[in-house]
Amino acid sequence: MAETTLVGGKKSEAFVLSPEKLRRQRIAKFIGEGFLLTVASFVAIVVLFIFYFVAVDAIPFFQQRGFEEFFTSTGWYPADDPGEFGALAIIYGSGMVTIGSALIAVPLGISAAICLSDVLPFSIRQYAKPVIEMLAAIPSVAYGFFALVIFAPLLQNHGGPILMWAWWLIAGPFVLLAVVVAGDLLTSRQTDESRRKTMRTMLTGVLGVIAVVFLYWVGKTLNAIQILSGTNALNVSLILSFMALPTIVSVSEDSLQAVGRELREGSYALGATRAETLVRTVLPAASSGILAAVILGIMRAIGETMVVWMASGNSSHIPDPWYNYLDSIRTLTATIAGDMGEADQVTGSARYHVLFAMGLLLLVFSFISNLVSERIVIRQRKILSGE
Amino acid sequence: MSSVAKKPSTGASGGSGRERAIDIVNRRLAKRYRVEKRFRFYGLCSIIASVVFLAVLLTSIVGNGYTAFFQTYIKLDVALDATMLDRADPGGSDYQGIIKKSINKLYPEVEDRRSKRELYALFSSGAAFQLRNTVMENPDLIGTTVTLWVPADDDVDMLMKGHIKRDVPESGRRLSDKQLGWIDRLAVEDRIEKRFNVTFFTAGDSREPELSGIWGAVKGSFFTLLITLVLSFPIGLAAAVYLEEFAPKNLATDFIEVNINNLAAVPSIVFGLLGLAVFLNFFGMPRSTPLVGGLVLTLMTLPTIIIASRAALKAVPPSIREAALGVGSSKMQMVSSHVLPLALPGMLTGTIIGMAQALGETAPLLMIGMVAFIVDVPGGFTDPAAVMPVQIYLWADSPERAFLERTSAAIMVLLAFLILMNATAVVMRKRFEKRW
Numbered sequence: 001m002a003e004t005t006l007v008g009g010k011k012s013e014a015f016v017l018s019p020e021k022l023r024r025q026r027i028a029k030f031i032g033e034g035f036l037l038t039v040a041s042f043v044a045i046v047v048l049f050i051f052y053f054v055a056v057d058a059i060p061f062f063q064q065r066g067f068e069e070f071f072t073s074t075g076w077y078p079a080d081d082p083g084e085f086g087a088l089a090i091i092y093g094s095g096m097v098t099i100g101s102a103l104i105a106v107p108l109g110i111s112a113a114i115c116l117s118d119v120l121p122f123s124i125r126q127y128a129k130p131v132i133e134m135l136a137a138i139p140s141v142a143y144g145f146f147a148l149v150i151f152a153p154l155l156q157n158h159g160g161p162i163l164m165w166a167w168w169l170i171a172g173p174f175v176l177l178a179v180v181v182a183g184d185l186l187t188s189r190q191t192d193e194s195r196r197k198t199m200r201t202m203l204t205g206v207l208g209v210i211a212v213v214f215l216y217w218v219g220k221t222l223n224a225i226q227i228l229s230g231t232n233a234l235n236v237s238l239i240l241s242f243m244a245l246p247t248i249v250s251v252s253e254d255s256l257q258a259v260g261r262e263l264r265e266g267s268y269a270l271g272a273t274r275a276e277t278l279v280r281t282v283l284p285a286a287s288s289g290i291l292a293a294v295i296l297g298i299m300r301a302i303g304e305t306m307v308v309w310m311a312s313g314n315s316s317h318i319p320d321p322w323y324n325y326l327d328s329i330r331t332l333t334a335t336i337a338g339d340m341g342e343a344d345q346v347t348g349s350a351r352y353h354v355l356f357a358m359g360l361l362l363l364v365f366s367f368i369s370n371l372v373s374e375r376i377v378i379r380q381r382k383i384l385s386g387e
Numbered sequence: 388m389s390s391v392a393k394k395p396s397t398g399a400s401g402g403s404g405r406e407r408a409i410d411i412v413n414r415r416l417a418k419r420y421r422v423e424k425r426f427r428f429y430g431l432c433s434i435i436a437s438v439v440f441l442a443v444l445l446t447s448i449v450g451n452g453y454t455a456f457f458q459t460y461i462k463l464d465v466a467l468d469a470t471m472l473d474r475a476d477p478g479g480s481d482y483q484g485i486i487k488k489s490i491n492k493l494y495p496e497v498e499d500r501r502s503k504r505e506l507y508a509l510f511s512s513g514a515a516f517q518l519r520n521t522v523m524e525n526p527d528l529i530g531t532t533v534t535l536w537v538p539a540d541d542d543v544d545m546l547m548k549g550h551i552k553r554d555v556p557e558s559g560r561r562l563s564d565k566q567l568g569w570i571d572r573l574a575v576e577d578r579i580e581k582r583f584n585v586t587f588f589t590a591g592d593s594r595e596p597e598l599s600g601i602w603g604a605v606k607g608s609f610f611t612l613l614i615t616l617v618l619s620f621p622i623g624l625a626a627a628v629y630l631e632e633f634a635p636k637n638l639a640t641d642f643i644e645v646n647i648n649n650l651a652a653v654p655s656i657v658f659g660l661l662g663l664a665v666f667l668n669f670f671g672m673p674r675s676t677p678l679v680g681g682l683v684l685t686l687m688t689l690p691t692i693i694i695a696s697r698a699a700l701k702a703v704p705p706s707i708r709e710a711a712l713g714v715g716s717s718k719m720q721m722v723s724s725h726v727l728p729l730a731l732p733g734m735l736t737g738t739i740i741g742m743a744q745a746l747g748e749t750a751p752l753l754m755i756g757m758v759a760f761i762v763d764v765p766g767g768f769t770d771p772a773a774v775m776p777v778q779i780y781l782w783a784d785s786p787e788r789a790f791l792e793r794t795s796a797a798i799m800v801l802l803a804f805l806i807l808m809n810a811t812a813v814v815m816r817k818r819f820e821k822r823w
Contacts, residue, residue, distance in 0.1 A: 025717055028717075028719065029717065029718065029719055032719045033629075033633050033719075035625070036625050036626075036628060036629035036633055037629055037633070037634075039622055039625040039626050039629065040625070040626040040629040040630055040634070040643055041639075041643060042622070042626075043622065043626045043643065043646070043647055043650065043689055043690075043693065044642060044643040044646035044647065045646075046646075046650060046686055046689070047646040047649050047650050047653075048646070049661075049665075050650075050653060050657065050658075050661050050686075053661055053664045053665050053669075054657060054660055054661065054664070056664075057660075057664050107433075108433045108436060108437070109433075111429050111430045111432075111433040112430065112433040112434050112437065114430055115427075115430025115431060115433065115434055116434070119426075119427050119430050119431075120430070120431075120434075128434050128438070130813075131434075131437065131438050131441060132434070132437055134441060134806075134809075135437060135440075135441055137743060137747075137805050137806070137809050138444070138747070138802065138805070139746075139747025139748070139749065139776050139779075139798075139801060139802075139805065140747065140748075140749060140750070140776075141747070141749045141776040141777075141779045141780050141783070141798075142444075142448065142747075142779070142798045142801070142802065143444075144780070144783070145448070145779065145783045145794055145795070145798060146444050146447065146448065148783060149451075149783065149791060149794070150447045150451070242437065242440050245437055273419050273420065273422070273423045274423055274426075274427075275419075275422055275423040275425075275426035275427075276419070276422075276423075278426070279426075296652075299652060299654075302654065303653075303654025303655060303656065303657075304654075305654075305655065305656045305749070305750035305753075306749050306750055306776075306780065309750075310780070310783065333654060333656045333750070336656050336659075336660065336754075337656060337659075337750055337753050337754070340659075340660075340663065340753075340754055341753075341758070344663065344756075347668060355660070356660060356664070359656070359657050359660040362654050362656070362657055363653060363654070363657050366649075366652045366653055366654055367649055367652065369652070370648060370649055370651075370652035371645070371649075374645070374648060
């Protein structure tokens with residue numbers, strides 16, 4: 001260390017740590033960082049720990065009963081002696097409510113996200129966003145209570161009219177729009193302008209009448225439906241879709257925001273309207289992020305317990321016909337929550353372990369979808385940043 | 388828009404018999420604007436749908452629940468007969484008998500046993516406890532007559548609130564015609580009135596709706612959240628600091644990051660399975676206690692806290708770090724005295740949101756036995772306890788109409804806590820948000 005005299009007459013050595021101090025600082029650093037690393041890896045290890053403990057309790061079930069019954073039989077009589085442990089209907093029920101809620105939540109969520117990120121003026125957006133976020137803050141048991149005590153009786157007593165009005169309100173505009181578009185498309189070959197117009201008017205009129213009759217007929221059919229039990233797959237799907245909505249909205253909004261300004265402005269500069277810019281430029285660029293949002297939303301629906309346990313009817317059978325959303329179903333999460341109370345009395349029996357097998361199934365599924373969605377988001381980020 | 392590109396070329400020459408190009412463009416433009424409007428309308432519809440859903444949800448809960456904050460009480464003149472009460476040991480007397488006697492005095496004409504039983508059913512079994520407490524507090528009352536407002540039975544309460552209809556035939560009603568007559572007489576004599584329901588906020592759970600309250604559940608939730616906070620905040624903070632400030636970019640770090648996201652994706656019920664298998668069956672911890680509940684919820688809230696804390700740390704600009712290092716502080720000093728204090732508000736915000744999440748969680752707690760019926764208000768971390776969402780679940784399962792309104796009321800209280808926490812988080816974020 002070269003000794004130079006500094007301004008204040010001090011030697012620069014005063015600023016250099018003595019070997020003793022240096023060693024102490026190094027030890028402190030080592031301990032500090034080691035501690036932080038331990039804590040951080042503890043969090044990671046927890047995941048393995050969960051996986052290990054659930055698997056350890058799930059494996060005895062498969063050892064005792066094999067895979068075939070669990071995945072192919074619909075007979076679920078865990079309390080009998082000997083019990084039957086066919087989970088097919090339960091897995092099917094989980095799939096059914098998940099698909100049902102995705103059908104509602106995905107279009108709703110994506111259009112809400114687009115609206116929030118690009119369409120609404122800031123003054124409205126400021127209030128709309130907290131409202132949607134509030135849907136996430138409401139505890140699941142409150143949703144369950146609503147589904148069970150308020151929505152289920154409503155569905156049971158006025159199910160037909162509710163379905164009819166829902167059909168008219170949702171399908172009506174779409175069908176009429178489709179009629180207009182179809183009329184346009186079918187006459188687009190005609191080159192003569194005036195003939196094209198008359199043809200289009202006629203075609204649209206005929207199609208419109210057919211469409212209205214169709215709408216009315218389906219509505220009447222729905223109106224005649226008697227819903228035997230309000231606690232069914234439809235009820236649960238609807239409630240779950242609103243629970244999944246905030247996730248879908250916030251993740252897709254993030255990915256819409258991640259699409260740079262230059263893409264939007266380029267599109268505007270070429271003369272596109274806002275709708276055209278969004279549909280043809282921004283959405284394709286953000287599509288992978290939106291896909292990730294959908295996966296996350298679906299996971300929220302699969303993993304939800306309280307609503308399905310309280311309001312799905314909990315009857316373990318595949319609805320008849322298979323697409324009948326007005327039938328009661330049972331899901332994996334609800335089975336775990338509902339059966340554990342009794343199964344826990346007989347720790348070590350197949351009845352106890354089968355619930356862990358279901359937990360393992362849920363766990364594996366959530367890991368896979370999480371990894372997939374993460375991959376997608378990372379890929380999108382890379383593409384957008386131009387790497 | 389392939390059709391857009393084609394159209395203008397057909398009319399470009401602009402002859403007098405044919406349409407001019409500008410008209411075609413204008414028409415096309417009008418159509419595109421219509422599409423634009425329609426598009427905006429769809430977006431608005433979806434937002435309105437969620438707003439409407441939220442409004443329906445909240446109004447139906449409030450509409451069902453606000454009546455639970457009031458409870459019907461009946462005025463009863465109780466003669467504290469010195470022969471029935473032992474001045475030396477007032478706790479051991481037959482207060483139920485004294486109450487029954489006062490009721491009989493109110494309705495001297497009721498004599499046969501069955502009618503008497505129906506009459507007693509109008510009064511809550513809590514009346515005797517109330518009398519006992521009154522006497523224990525002030526033994527000098529013995530020998531005098533006191534006027535007490537005792538809680539009415541839940542059926543009477545429901546009748547007063549209009550949930551039991553009088554025009555239903557007697558067999559389909561929970562109150563008989565005779566009982567209705569007695570209640571009407573009470574009303575005429577001004578002996579019955581609705582008052583603020585203090586019991587709801589001070590009592591634990593009970594089989595009798597009029598005696599049940601949420602205080603036990605609130606305390607249980609408090610203890611559970613305390614454990615969660617004490618564990619998850621430091622762990623989450625340390626993990627976030629390590630990952631943001633110290634972690635080298637290598638496979639191990641990637642592994643940790645992936646697993647934190649995985650932890651966030653685990654369905655909540657699986658945490659319950661873990662709690663059951665590990666904490667209860669493996670370590671043999673006591674069932675349905677805030678201790679185990681807190682441990683399970685800690686695992687659940689960790690990812691939320693870590694992700695939020697990392698975002699807060701990321702928001703601290705590198706210039707601060709470089710300045711600290713530049714004046715000679717070690718990395719540890721840089722983090723602890725410069726980066727952390729600046730990132731702390733953001734971290735606290737994340738923690739509050741995580742706690743709100745934990746407060747509303749039900750499913751994993753069902754698995755560790757927190758569904759048990761617990762009357763006593765818990766006094767510590769290892770007392771069996773219910774938490775608020777579980778209490779709501781239990782009440783939602785009860786058949787009595789009176790529990791329905793209590794369920795809604797409990798949801799209102801829980802929502803109030805949750806909204807308070809979330810609002811605090813939002814305000815904190817706004818207040819401490821720095822633009823660098």
